[in-house]
Amino acid sequence: MTKNVLVCGAGGFIGSHLVQRLKNEGAWVRGVDLKYPEYSRTVADEFVIGDLRDQEIVHKLYDRRFDEVYQLAADMGGAGYIFTGEHDADVMHNSASINLNVLHCGHKSGNLGKIFYSSSACIYPEYNQLDPQNPKCSEDSAYPAAPDSEYGWEKLFSERLYLSYARNYGIPVRIARFHNIFGPEGTWKGGKEKAPAALCRKVAETTDGGEIEIWGDGEQTRSFLYIDECINGVRKLMDSNFQGPVNIGSEEMVTINQLAQMIAKIAEKMVTLKHIEGPLGVRGRNSDNRLIRQELNWAPDAPLTDGLAKTYLWVKSQVEELK
């Protein structure tokens, strides 16, 4: 029996990679998004251009039984988008509306099998992420809640929304908290890009011996997970009986300065880092993978530098195409 799957946010970075994986696995896939994937041809069997804030549109999507629904659509971006405060109202309204519609219409239709929700490391309290060398992001540390952005608050609300539908209506849900996913075919310019893609672009654009700008002192820490590893984790979670929320991330924590120098090394360029003012987010963050190792026996296979090398090559090709 062919598996029927609905991917919401199929035109985005993670969504378009997920559609590719599901097709490779032999599923029938309907994708939906405001836009087609920017960098790859969609391979979904059907691709609906539609606004998931519109309940009528979402209602129509459930015209058949979906064994699996992946809800990845959100109004989001990197630090330059979610930490300035300028987009807070849109982020909260748009993403909450999408989640309410996708879950409610699915439940009402009776055609919703199992649903995956992509939450974020941004739900973790700021007070546990002040020491860059010792951040705490275990799943049970989410409360008392104190995310540092409205983006994080919306994710926390939506986690609770999905858990409520599981509790009250018996909808099988799976929730992952992603930690900085990166890779080829992600946003790399325009203001919504995240640190790995932004730094790959800056390094690609500079000459050997040149200078690149880093927001803040660059001593803030993060971990980054390569897209293929992320999709492996999502598929494993979806196939399991474990509801989550669970971290899907890497435990290889680096400072932003180290990340920049790793990319420079891959590019075989000497670069100087110039520290400037910019939106930063929390001081330190790292995935804590104890729960996912225990429940799903999952962990990333490859070191950060492997994924960075593939991402740098792709961003460099994009930069050169624009010249």
Ligand code: NAD
């Ligand atoms: P993305 O921005 O590339 O993809 C999100 C997609 O949602 C976009 O294609 C966008 O057009 C679509 N979308 C937004 N509003 C919509 C609407 N009203 N109707 C239909 N489609 C709409 O982001 P991504 O990196 O692929 O992230 C996917 C999910 O994972 C998001 O929910 C994000 O919050 C979550 N997440 C991502 C990361 C990461 O590092 N990439 C980290 C934590 C959580």
